[in-house]
Amino acid sequence: MYQFQYDSTPKLMKGNEALAEAALRAGMQGYFGYPITPQSEVLEYLTEHAPKRKNVVVLQAESEVASINMIYGAAGAGARVMTSSSSPGISLMQEGISYIASAELPCLLVNVQRGGPGLGTIQPSQADYFQATKGGGHGDYHLFVLAPSSVQEMAEHVFLGFHIAEKYRMPSLVLADGALGQMLEKVLLPKDGSLPYAEKSWATTGKTKDRERNIITSLHIDPNKMEMINLQLQDKYRKLKQEIRFEEINTKDADIILVAYGLTARICQKAMDLAKEKGIQVGVVRPITLYPFPYEILSTLAEKASAFLTVEMNAGQMVEDVRLAINGKRPVFFKGRMGGIIPNPEEILLEIETIAEKQQLKNIYA
Numbered sequence: 001m002y003q004f005q006y007d008s009t010p011k012l013m014k015g016n017e018a019l020a021e022a023a024l025r026a027g028m029q030g031y032f033g034y035p036i037t038p039q040s041e042v043l044e045y046l047t048e049h050a051p052k053r054k055n056v057v058v059l060q061a062e063s064e065v066a067s068i069n070m071i072y073g074a075a076g077a078g079a080r081v082m083t084s085s086s087s088p089g090i091s092l093m094q095e096g097i098s099y100i101a102s103a104e105l106p107c108l109l110v111n112v113q114r115g116g117p118g119l120g121t122i123q124p125s126q127a128d129y130f131q132a133t134k135g136g137g138h139g140d141y142h143l144f145v146l147a148p149s150s151v152q153e154m155a156e157h158v159f160l161g162f163h164i165a166e167k168y169r170m171p172s173l174v175l176a177d178g179a180l181g182q183m184l185e186k187v188l189l190p191k192d193g194s195l196p197y198a199e200k201s202w203a204t205t206g207k208t209k210d211r212e213r214n215i216i217t218s219l220h221i222d223p224n225k226m227e228m229i230n231l232q233l234q235d236k237y238r239k240l241k242q243e244i245r246f247e248e249i250n251t252k253d254a255d256i257i258l259v260a261y262g263l264t265a266r267i268c269q270k271a272m273d274l275a276k277e278k279g280i281q282v283g284v285v286r287p288i289t290l291y292p293f294p295y296e297i298l299s300t301l302a303e304k305a306s307a308f309l310t311v312e313m314n315a316g317q318m319v320e321d322v323r324l325a326i327n328g329k330r331p332v333f334f335k336g337r338m339g340g341i342i343p344n345p346e347e348i349l350l351e352i353e354t355i356a357e358k359q360q361l362k363n364i365y366a
Contacts, residue, residue: 006188006190007189015181015182018151019042019155020049021189022158028108029057029081030081031057032059034067042110071100078203081108085111087111094136097137102141105169108172109173110174111174113178143171145291146288146290148262149263151184151185152187156190161173241292244289245289249272258284261312263313265284285298294325309348313341314336
């Protein structure tokens, strides 16, 4: 597992700025993107600070479609590249992302989500879960998806995302939300230059007397060849399961398990504390990788916990994966807010109390 090295002194930074600074420190060689709230500070920060470094290209493309195709070309040439956007912009990139996944090229994508559907609002959301984890474009492919819950992780996940992308030759996605992008927190930044470059013998660097030319494409007319590519991808995704990451908080003796990711998981920890004051034993499971999803830990906890509550800033997307993990062993409830509204601990506590009462009645009449 890749180990981070950190600066000794923390800095107070906005989430978008910490992410951008981490990209420079991770050795990013190219950024191609387009401004959209609430992640525009990423491009603004890189435009200001990238010129102070050697061999870094930062370009505001004419559109999100153009930026993802620039990522495709630069990644194919072996560069360490990144783009960032917010929900509608990521939707525009889906065709290019599918091409990149098929061509098995490493790159880092960042989605600082906003409320939708459509142009929606500039307020925070988690409604792009399906798009991120189920393959938002066409074809059978996946991204490695990380869900930060702090400004600290906004920085760390840049390093981890690049590392996994290059290790498995696939796109990684940091799935954050507008609140994390705009939030100010102390952060210990990973050290500059502490992410080594991997050898990229597959890159299109030209034919020489010492090497044959490489051809990168996602077009394979022969169905047998296309099936072989798909089988290779599925084998890769099976191997990716060794990269699953999650956090458990007070789950050992918990009757009710809250499952939440990103900013919502932090709110659930406060709700957990409030529930404890009421005599209700609550634990929290925070998936850090949304793909691959930590099914196994939830399945294990279902052997002893009496109920699960999934909390999200959407209409109930991750709850489907939680229900798959539980596989009918225990009831799975859902609490969601939409349109850019962040749930508060008190309303989650009310849901916990309702579930606790239902479970007590069920036990009485069992």
